[in-house]
Amino acid sequence: MWSYRNPVHLQFGLDAFDRCAEFIRQRPYVLLTYDHPLFADLAKRLAEQAGAPLLVIDDVRENPDIDFLRAAAARLHQANRTVEKAPVLVALGGGSVIDSAKCLAAFAGDFARTLDYLEGYSTAFSALPIIAVPTTAGTGSEVTCWATVWDPANQRKLSLSHDLLYPEVALCDPHLGRSLPRSLTIATGLDALSHALESVWNTQRNPLSLHYAEMAAKTILEVLPRLVDDLDNLHLRSRMLQAATCAGLAFSNTRTALAHNISYAITLEQGTAHGIACSFSLPRVLRWAVGHAPDIDESLSRIFAVTVDQLADVGVARLEALLDCLGVSRELADYGLDADGWNHLVMASAQGARGRNFAGQPCME
Ligand SMILES: NC(=O)c1ccc[n+]([C@@H]2O[C@H](COP(=O)([O-])OP(=O)(O)OC[C@H]3O[C@@H](n4cnc5c(N)ncnc54)[C@H](O)[C@@H]3O)[C@@H](O)[C@H]2O)c1
Ligand SMILES: [Fe+2]
Structure with missing residues (x-):
């Protein structure tokens, strides 16, 4: 027995962004985006179609932290008091913007209540609706119900998660990634x-999440190396955006696993994107994932176009070659780690919630 659920209304296609006004449906709207001329132009285009926003929060930076979210939430909370109809949040940007929108949508910007919920002091929840317009092809946050909240002061990462945080609509427009x-x-x-x-080698997998994950991984392995040498290619941009959203549909039902749990300390300590x-750890984690469940092995063999027996050598080599051709280091030292530090990080990560989703068995370096 298995189940799969994702309630996001997905609109995919060139100029999908121009349908934003239609989906705002004459509600007051709050626009979240980056402080960058490209995004100011898009905000202007939206205002021409949907009218002036109730509020613009255009100072979202990478990896939103508690201090930024608290200040931005206060502005939303204040603006929300001036309107009778509940506003909708339009998140125009990558994961940092969409995740910020989720954190602000929670309790309509009453951030003290959001913090209580995040820390597990309360379980009640409410949220304003969100229209997500991804401008990167990566996080899949447009189809997930959680947001990463960074807490650098305490060297930790929190996850705000609730069914009400699924965006109402995701407008995926390949033009925006160009x-x-x-x-x-x-x-x-x-x-x-x-x-x-991470959705494939996951204890929470189901046939549909595996299907989405395979489609996504195969496309990315084929398209990403071509796209990086042809950045203006709209067809390749479109395929990457579709793959990223498909990966989102997969892990919206499984969550991530060991490689993500390993990553958080590295981003907090080294500032690595x-x-x-x-x-960078995916080839190692792939080797540890092989041989523990037939459906995972078969799925991975289709993704890497090798037999199950070849996964641990030829499959891993294919993933290493991809990172090498993209110029991504696989050296632990480049991430501030020696062998002991790595072993310690892997063990600690394997015991965290995401780490326990990993269906394989980590080995020491
Ligand atoms: N909620 C989830 O399910 C989920 C999943 C993975 C990651 N995340 C979080 O998402 C964040 C990362 O998001 P991201 O990788 O999308 O990047 P981002 O939103 O942090 O943006 C990175 C940079 O890209 C620039 N940028 C974005 N779109 C652009 C465009 N179209 N043209 C030019 N520049 C553009 C931004 O200005 C910014 O400087 C992290 O905080 C991560 O923890 C969330
Ligand atoms: Fe991620």
């Missing part, structure tokens, strides 16, 4: 690959 530079195309694309693979921190 401005992504090479380095961000690589980091975000590898994040999506990591979601797909999320997509690099959660993908």
Whole structure:
């Protein structure tokens, strides 16, 4: 017996962003985005179609932390008091923007209540609706119901999670990714690959999550190396966005696993971009994943186009070659780790919630 659930209304296609006004449905809206001329232009385009926003929060930075979220939530909470109809949050950006929107949507910006919920002091929950417009092809946050909250002061990462945080609508418009530079195309694309693979070697997998994950991983292995040398190619951008969203649909039902849990300490300590921190270890984790469950092995063999017997050598080599061709180091030292530090990190990560999702068996270096 298995079940699969994802309630997000997905609109995919060129110019999907221009349908945003239609989905706002004359509600007041709060726009969240980055402080960057590209996004100011998009905000202007939206205002021409949907009218002026109730509030614009355009200072979202990478990896939203508690201090930023508290200040932004206060602005939303204040603005919310001035309208009778509940506003909808439009998140125009990558995972940092969509995750920020989820944190602000919670309790309509009453951040003290969000913190109580995050720390496990309360279970009641409410949230404003969200329209997610991803501008990276990576996190899949447009189809998940959780947000990463960074707490650098305490060297930890929290996860805000509730069914009400699924975006109402995800508008996936491949045009929006064309401005992504090479380095961000690589980091975000590898994040999506990591979601797909982590959803395969996952104790929570089901046939549908495996199907989405396979589609995503196969596409990324084929498309990402071509896209990084042809950044303006709209067809390849479109395939990557579709793959990232598919990976999101897969891990929306399984969550991630060991490689993600390993990544958080590296991002907190070294400032490594999320997509690099959660993908440099994938060849090692793949080797540990092989041989523990026939359906996982078969799925991985289809992804890497090798026999099950070849997975641990040829399959792993294929993944290593991908990282090498994208210029992503696989050396522990480049992530501030020696063999002891790595072994310690792997053991600690395997015991965390995401680590326990890993269906394989880690080995020491
Ligand atoms: N909720 C989830 O399910 C989930 C999953 C994975 C990661 N995350 C979180 O998402 C965050 C990472 O998100 P991300 O990788 O999408 O990047 P991001 O949102 O942090 O953005 C990275 C950079 O890309 C720039 N950028 C974004 N879109 C652009 C575009 N179209 N053109 C030019 N520049 C653009 C931004 O200005 C920013 O400087 C991390 O905080 C991570 O923890 C969340
Ligand atoms: Fe991720």
